[in-house]
Amino acid sequence: MRNKFSEELVKIANKNKSVHIVVADISPAGSMEKFQKKFKNRFINVGVSEQAMIGIAAGLSLQKKIVFAYTIANFSLYRPFEMIRNDLCYQKLPVTIVGMGSGTIYANLGGTHLTQEDVSVARSIPNMQILIPCDPDELSECIKYCAKNKKGPIYLKIGKSGEKNFTRNSEKWAFGKIRKIKSGYKTAIISCGPIIRYAFGAINNSSKDSVSIYSAHTLKPFDYNGLKKIFNKYKTIIVLEDHSYIGGLGSIIKESAYELKFKGKIHHLALKDDFLKEYSSQENLLKKHGITEKKIRKLIYK
Amino acid sequence: MISKLKKAKKRCINYRKRLLEISQKVQALHVGGSFSSVEAMDVVYNVLKKKNDKVILSKGHCGIIQYIILEDHKIISKKLLNSYCQPNGKLGVHPEVFTRGIEASTGSLGHGLAIAAGMAIANRKNKIFVVLSDGELMEGSVWETVLIISSLNLNNIIIVIDNNDLQSATRATNTHPSLYPIKEKFINFGWDSEYCDGHNSFDIYKKISKKKKNKPFALISKTIKGYPISFMKDVPMWHYRSPNKTEYKQSLKELEKYEK
Numbered sequence: 001m002r003n004k005f006s007e008e009l010v011k012i013a014n015k016n017k018s019v020h021i022v023v024a025d026i027s028p029a030g031s032m033e034k035f036q037k038k039f040k041n042r043f044i045n046v047g048v049s050e051q052a053m054i055g056i057a058a059g060l061s062l063q064k065k066i067v068f069a070y071t072i073a074n075f076s077l078y079r080p081f082e083m084i085r086n087d088l089c090y091q092k093l094p095v096t097i098v099g100m101g102s103g104t105i106y107a108n109l110g111g112t113h114l115t116q117e118d119v120s121v122a123r124s125i126p127n128m129q130i131l132i133p134c135d136p137d138e139l140s141e142c143i144k145y146c147a148k149n150k151k152g153p154i155y156l157k158i159g160k161s162g163e164k165n166f167t168r169n170s171e172k173w174a175f176g177k178i179r180k181i182k183s184g185y186k187t188a189i190i191s192c193g194p195i196i197r198y199a200f201g202a203i204n205n206s207s208k209d210s211v212s213i214y215s216a217h218t219l220k221p222f223d224y225n226g227l228k229k230i231f232n233k234y235k236t237i238i239v240l241e242d243h244s245y246i247g248g249l250g251s252i253i254k255e256s257a258y259e260l261k262f263k264g265k266i267h268h269l270a271l272k273d274d275f276l277k278e279y280s281s282q283e284n285l286l287k288k289h290g291i292t293e294k295k296i297r298k299l300i301y302k
Numbered sequence: 303m304i305s306k307l308k309k310a311k312k313r314c315i316n317y318r319k320r321l322l323e324i325s326q327k328v329q330a331l332h333v334g335g336s337f338s339s340v341e342a343m344d345v346v347y348n349v350l351k352k353k354n355d356k357v358i359l360s361k362g363h364c365g366i367i368q369y370i371i372l373e374d375h376k377i378i379s380k381k382l383l384n385s386y387c388q389p390n391g392k393l394g395v396h397p398e399v400f401t402r403g404i405e406a407s408t409g410s411l412g413h414g415l416a417i418a419a420g421m422a423i424a425n426r427k428n429k430i431f432v433v434l435s436d437g438e439l440m441e442g443s444v445w446e447t448v449l450i451i452s453s454l455n456l457n458n459i460i461i462v463i464d465n466n467d468l469q470s471a472t473r474a475t476n477t478h479p480s481l482y483p484i485k486e487k488f489i490n491f492g493w494d495s496e497y498c499d500g501h502n503s504f505d506i507y508k509k510i511s512k513k514k515k516n517k518p519f520a521l522i523s524k525t526i527k528g529y530p531i532s533f534m535k536d537v538p539m540w541h542y543r544s545p546n547k548t549e550y551k552q553s554l555k556e557l558e559k560y561e562k
Binding site: 052061 | 399405406407409410412413415416417418419420421422423424425442443446447449450454
């Protein structure tokens with residue numbers, strides 16, 4: 001996803017001279033190299049200074065520039081939290097904060113590098129919008145929106161590398177709308193972010209016609225109308241997210257179920273409220289939190 | 303320029319009088335830190351600032367003095383300023399970007415300088431003035447940005463540090479003696495830096511005018527909190543307190559005397 005991000009941003013920056021990116025110690029040899037080489041004056045590497053990254057992004061935005069602030073998710077959202085709240089959200093500046101390698105992706109780096117509560121934190125700040133694309137193609141759509149956005153800040157939660165595309169033949173992406181990725185008649189899996197691959201992995205020949213998969217890529221503002229339609233159509237809903245069970249997609253859906261008088265069952269696969277340690281792989285860490293394809297498969301047949 | 307400077311004393315007294323007037327209608331406001339920064343704010347706004355230059359008050363708790371100057375410049379109305387901290391009023395203690403003439407919302411210390419750096423990148427032809435408090439230099443975010451500003455050659459940034467040595471209750475000399483000397487710290491971070499008498503408008507102007515063109519500049523403005531009111535000067539209590547009626551009258555008298 002980080003390569004897709006950089007490719008897409010170069011395209012946009014080619015057309016629009018106002019596009020700037022502020023990064024905190026991202027290796028120029030990595031995915032951002034092309035942008036840096038092409039638009040030297042619009043690439044600002046502040047080094048290991050995340051508070052300054054957000055403050056500078058705010059200053060550029062106050063001068064009407066289109067600004068992206070980009071680094072690994074924990075550094076982009078947690079370290080400069082007050083700058084995000086005061087400089088961006090309070091002043092309602094349309095800066096996109098990109099959290100790369102979000103959720104449990106950096107499992108082998110340990111808990112300091114995970115963002116298992118980022119959505120919960122970002123969601124509660126007024127004026128913040130949140131986008132969580134599930135694959136590189138969806139990310140392209142999100143970036144286009146971010147570059148045009150004038151409403152206020154966006155937290156763009158993305159993956160890292162090697163993500164497959166799932167949405168090529170799906171309905172069109174639209175900001176703020178839950179998107180059906182795959183149709184089925186019985187059970188709906190609602191997810192966001194690259195963990196959607198678990199939903200696809202869980203489907204086999206016998207369940208492929210019965211399961212729908214939705215990408216709730218816009219967490220804020222949330223598509224309550226779209227959710228209502230899903231509630232009316234399915235009796236079983238499985239929510240799948242790479243985030244704490246507190247304050248993320250599952251929270252939104254369960255809160256809405258009460259409001260919208262949903263009578264069916266909701267199964268919620270999310271991270272436990274705990275700093276579990278598993279350094280071998282993201283898959284093994286998610287397993288410790290109880291998230292596996294096998295478990296989703298079982299829930300489909302319940 | 304000189305004529306503007308000659309009138310600085312009169313302006314600064316009027317600004318202080320206006321602040322005292324407002325203080326009688328609100329429960330508390332930051333008199334001490336506002337009074338210590340009046341001359342610097344005056345020189346920046348009334349002598350140095352050109353049309354497209356920007357001013358950011360990073361020590362946002364003294365926003366009242368910025369509002370008073372904006373009122374003097376007819377950028378905000380008297381009516382608006384009179385609504386300061388009043389029911390349904392549009393002005394609070396800290397400057398808000400939604401108010402005409404205010405470039406950035408501040409209030410939490412350690413934010414203004416990075417915002418200024420972003421503006422300076424986007425706007426290299428104009429000067430960005432930032433007024434900071436000395437206590438603000440205890441914020442790590444300030445030093446992140448100090449390092450970046452000189453590294454990126456943002457030489458259009460001029461900061462004034464209101465060095466009254468007092469935070470809300472404590473004295474930096476006592477709690478953070480290593481904050482001093484300040485000038486050398488900036489020079490070692492690649493800036494040009496100088497001290498000045500922060501209550502002498504000519505000195506403030508002179509030091510900023512002589513700044514090196516190829517470096518960002520930090521002016522350490524030696525000031526006295528609550529200046530020039532005898533019972534407020536250097537007294538921590540006046541960080542956040544409104545004078546009562548007797549104190550108000552006494553202050554006005556002292557300002558009259560100070561003018562002569």
